[in-house]
Amino acid sequence: xxxxxxxxEHEWIKLDGDVATIGITKHATExxxxxxxxxxxEKGSNxxxxxxxxxxxxxxxxxxxxxxxxxxxxxTNQAIVxxxxxxxxxxxxxxxxxxxxxKDQSEMDxxxxxxxxxxxxxxxxx
Amino acid sequence: xxxxxTSLYQLHQDSNAKFVExxxxxxPIQYAEGIVEEHKFxxxxxxxxxVSHMGxxxxxxxxxxxxxxxxxFPLDLKNLKLNHSKYSFLMDKDARIHDDLIITxxxxxxxxxxxxxxxxxxxxxxxELLKEKYKMVLDENRSLIAxxxxxxxxxLNEVVDGVRDLNFMSGNWFSFESQKxxxxxxxxxxxxxxxxxxxxxFADKFTRELINKGSKLIGLGARDTLRLEAGxxxxxxxxxxxxxxxxxxxxxxxxxxxxxxxxxxxxxxIIKQLNNGVSKIRVGIKPEGRIIARExxxxxNQSDVHIGEITSGTFGPSVNGPVAMGYVENEFSKKNTxxxxxxxxxxxxxxxxxxxxxxxxxxxxxx
Numbered sequence: 001x002x003x004x005x006x007x008x009e010h011e012w013i014k015l016d017g018d019v020a021t022i023g024i025t026k027h028a029t030e031x032x033x034x035x036x037x038x039x040x041x042e043k044g045s046n047x048x049x050x051x052x053x054x055x056x057x058x059x060x061x062x063x064x065x066x067x068x069x070x071x072x073x074x075x076t077n078q079a080i081v082x083x084x085x086x087x088x089x090x091x092x093x094x095x096x097x098x099x100x101x102x103k104d105q106s107e108m109d110x111x112x113x114x115x116x117x118x119x120x121x122x123x124x125x126x
Numbered sequence: 127x128x129x130x131x132t133s134l135y136q137l138h139q140d141s142n143a144k145f146v147e148x149x150x151x152x153x154p155i156q157y158a159e160g161i162v163e164e165h166k167f168x169x170x171x172x173x174x175x176x177v178s179h180m181g182x183x184x185x186x187x188x189x190x191x192x193x194x195x196x197x198x199f200p201l202d203l204k205n206l207k208l209n210h211s212k213y214s215f216l217m218d219k220d221a222r223i224h225d226d227l228i229i230t231x232x233x234x235x236x237x238x239x240x241x242x243x244x245x246x247x248x249x250x251x252x253x254e255l256l257k258e259k260y261k262m263v264l265d266e267n268r269s270l271i272a273x274x275x276x277x278x279x280x281x282l283n284e285v286v287d288g289v290r291d292l293n294f295m296s297g298n299w300f301s302f303e304s305q306k307x308x309x310x311x312x313x314x315x316x317x318x319x320x321x322x323x324x325x326x327x328f329a330d331k332f333t334r335e336l337i338n339k340g341s342k343l344i345g346l347g348a349r350d351t352l353r354l355e356a357g358x359x360x361x362x363x364x365x366x367x368x369x370x371x372x373x374x375x376x377x378x379x380x381x382x383x384x385x386x387x388x389x390x391x392x393x394x395x396i397i398k399q400l401n402n403g404v405s406k407i408r409v410g411i412k413p414e415g416r417i418i419a420r421e422x423x424x425x426x427n428q429s430d431v432h433i434g435e436i437t438s439g440t441f442g443p444s445v446n447g448p449v450a451m452g453y454v455e456n457e458f459s460k461k462n463t464x465x466x467x468x469x470x471x472x473x474x475x476x477x478x479x480x481x482x483x484x485x486x487x488x489x490x491x492x493x
Contacts, residue, residue, distance in 0.1 A: 033347075034162040036441035037416050037448075055470065057418050059161040059351055059441050062470075084416075085162075 004092075005108055006117035007068035009050075012092055015108060020069060023096040024056065024087070027121040033058040035087045040076040040098055047073060047100065049107055054097055056087065069107040071100030132178035133269045133329040141343050148346060149242035151179040156345035164348035165443040168315060169484075172277040173344035174336055178269040181245025182323055183252070186235040187260040195236065198255055199229065200371075200390050202381040206231045211295045211310055213379050216248055221370040221392030221399070224251065226361050230297055230310060235260070237308065239270070239321070241361045255391075269329035273341055274319030274352075276486075281339045282309075282320055285332070289320060302332055315349070316356025316484055354449055355442045357410060357481030363421055364408065364437040364451060372399040373453065375408040406434065407459045410481040411450040411467070417474045418448045419467040425454055426466040426473060433458050436467065442483055449483045450476075 004014045010028035014021045029035065037057035047053045047067045054065035076098045080086050087095045102108075112120060130151045138145070143154035154176065156164060167173055185191060192203050199214045206212060211230040215223045225244040230237045240248045249264050256262070273282050283290040286300045289309055297310030305328050313319035324332055337343065350360070359365045365374055370392070377400065384390060388397055413419055423436040439450030450467075458465065461480055466473040 033156065034160045036162070036443075037418050057441070059347060059443075060155075062418070062420070081416075 003113065005068070005111035005113065006120075007066070007111055008120065009066040009068070010121070011066060011068050013068050013108070013111065015102070015105075018102055018105070019074060020071065020100045020102050021096045022053075022067060022098055022100065024065060024091055025117070025121070026091050027125070029088050029091045031125065032056060032063060033060060035084045037062075038080050038084045038087060038097070040081060041067075041073045043073050043076055045073050047071065056084070065097060067098075067100065068111055069100065069102050070104060071102040073098050074101050075099040130179075132176055133326040134176045134178065134271075134333055137330055137333060138176065138343070143343070143345065146346070149179055151242065153179060154343070154345040156347045157343055161345070161347040161351060162443045164342070164344045165351050167342055168275045168317060168344055168348060168352055169444050169486075170276070172273060172275040172281050172341040173315075173348070174333060174341050175272040175274065175344055175349055176269075176333075177272050177321070178326075178329070179242035180270055181238075181240035181242065181248065182265045182268055182270060183238040183240055183245070183249065184232075184235065184263045184265055185238065185252075185256070185260050186262075188235075191235055191256075191260050194256055194259070195229075196384070196390065198252070198391055200380040200384045200393070200396065201229065202383050203229075203231070203236075207296075208233060209297050211297065211312060215365070215371055215376070215379070216244075216251065217371070217392035218367075219391055219394075221372070221395035222367045223361075223365045223369055223371060223374065224248065224367060226359060226365055228310075228312060232308070237323075243362060267326055268323050269326050271322045271324065271329060271333060271336075272313050272315075272319060273322070273336060274313045274315040274317045274344075275341075276318060277340065278317070278319045281336060281341050282322075284339050285335045286322075292320070294318075303328055307332075314356070314358055315352035316358070316482060316486060317352075318486075350438075351440055351443060354438050354440055354451070355444055355482060355484035357451070357483065359408075359451075360438060369408075369453070370395060370399060370404070372396060373404045373406055373408065403456060405456055406453045407456050408437070408451060408453055409459050410479040410483065411436065411439075411452055411465070411476050412479045412483070413448045413450065413467060413474060413476040415474070416448060417467070417469055419450050419469055419474070419476070423450075423452075424468045425452060425476075426468065427458055428464055428466075430466075430473075433465070444484050451481065454478070 434454035436452035
């Protein structure tokens with residue numbers, strides 16, 4: 001299993017073979033506040049790198065969730081739709097959003113590692 | 127223009143508030159625990175709200191003032207008892223709402239609590255209507271602090287003895303550190319609670335004492351979810367100059383006696399609308415499922431015809447689901463009417479419902 005990578009839109013992605021698991025970062029959940037609604041892409045649909053692949057809403061506002069890589073949606077996490085507060089509780093583990101069969105592994109190279117992302121998150125929220 | 131700070135700014139900072147600019151003021155939107163926790167703490171315990179940005183307008187006068195104010199507000203002010211409060215609105219001759227407010231009869235005249243974004247304009251309008259006959263003070267030297275929730279009476283009474291004997295929508299002068307504070311039993315959360323008008327220099331100390339007794343600071347974010355669950359309007363969203371009190375479903379706040387006399391600003395339109403009905407009216411809207419329909423969401427009927435718009439919508443933590451209110455064409459305003467809300471290009475089912483979404487009994491009479 002490869003290392004976890006991060007996007008500038010605050011998604012994390014973990015690759016296992018050609019299936020990527022994607023969610024939003026802890027930093028993203030802290031900026032959003034209490035998440036009370038989640039919408040996920042449809043299983044079987046195709047999503048394009050940097051395109052919209054879901055929505056999260058806090059009590060304050062709605063935010064799009066983007067996919068950091070292209071691919072076909074092979075699974076979605078119904079548990080976070082049923083109880084969106086799980087996203088605040090465990091964003092980078094059990095509260096993953098969707099799994100993709102990825103199209104182009106080289107898209108992973110455009111993403112940040114943990115150290116770079118942490119620096120990026122700190123700079124952009126300052 | 128620089129944004130203003132309230133006397134509690136330092137306390138908000140010390141309490142890790144996240145700030146937003148609201149009506150020209152730096153105000154706390156939430157604190158560390160977040161909106162949902164703050165909301166629930168208020169419902170179950172006691173929350174403190176800094177509402178010092180709101181206008182506290184003192185107008186000094188006697189019988190002449192009462193009859194002059196009756197020309198402006200659709201209230202039976204002559205029979206309003208000393209230290210009793212009423213909800214009302216400032217209208218123009220077309221009955222369009224310029225602000226909503228709470229007016230209280232004091233021993234020296236009246237105290238009117240105005241919305242922050244409207245207060246300067248309200249002051250101008252009222253000064254002109256009252257022809258500068260009375261002393262009017264939009265008091266910037268006093269802070270306004272609300273304490274809301276079931277434990278608030280007990281907590282506040284430990285700091286200001288005697289407040290727990292106040293009845294709902296009534297007030298009186300009390301003292302804190304030998305300062306005169308005016309306290310009313312009122313609020314805007316659907317909970318029992320109080321609003322305290324206190325000199326700025328004492329606001330910080332007073333609030334810290336309430337916190338020491340077990341209450342907690344609550345931000346504007348939870349204030350919004352609390353008032354929406356309680357079915358209460360927010361000016362600039364659910365009420366504005368495009369709406370009248372009849373359209374806003376607030377005719378309960380208009381005195382019947384004053385309607386029969388028909389001698390206040392906007393009364394012609396109000397009477398006409400009460401007799402002939404209105405084309406649009408404010409209703410509660412409950413989305414099915416978890417979808418949140420926010421302000422400006424379009425409402426459709428079952429034949430896909432656009433019939434109205436959401437004016438406030440959020441997630442209600444105590445209801446544990448989405449809540450909204452908005453305006454629909456009158457024929458679709460009946461309870462349980464099925465409608466559709468367009469969110470991100472998709473239409474989601476919802477139904478018209480009665481307000482409030484969340485109901486608790488206010489303390490009406492303790493004596």
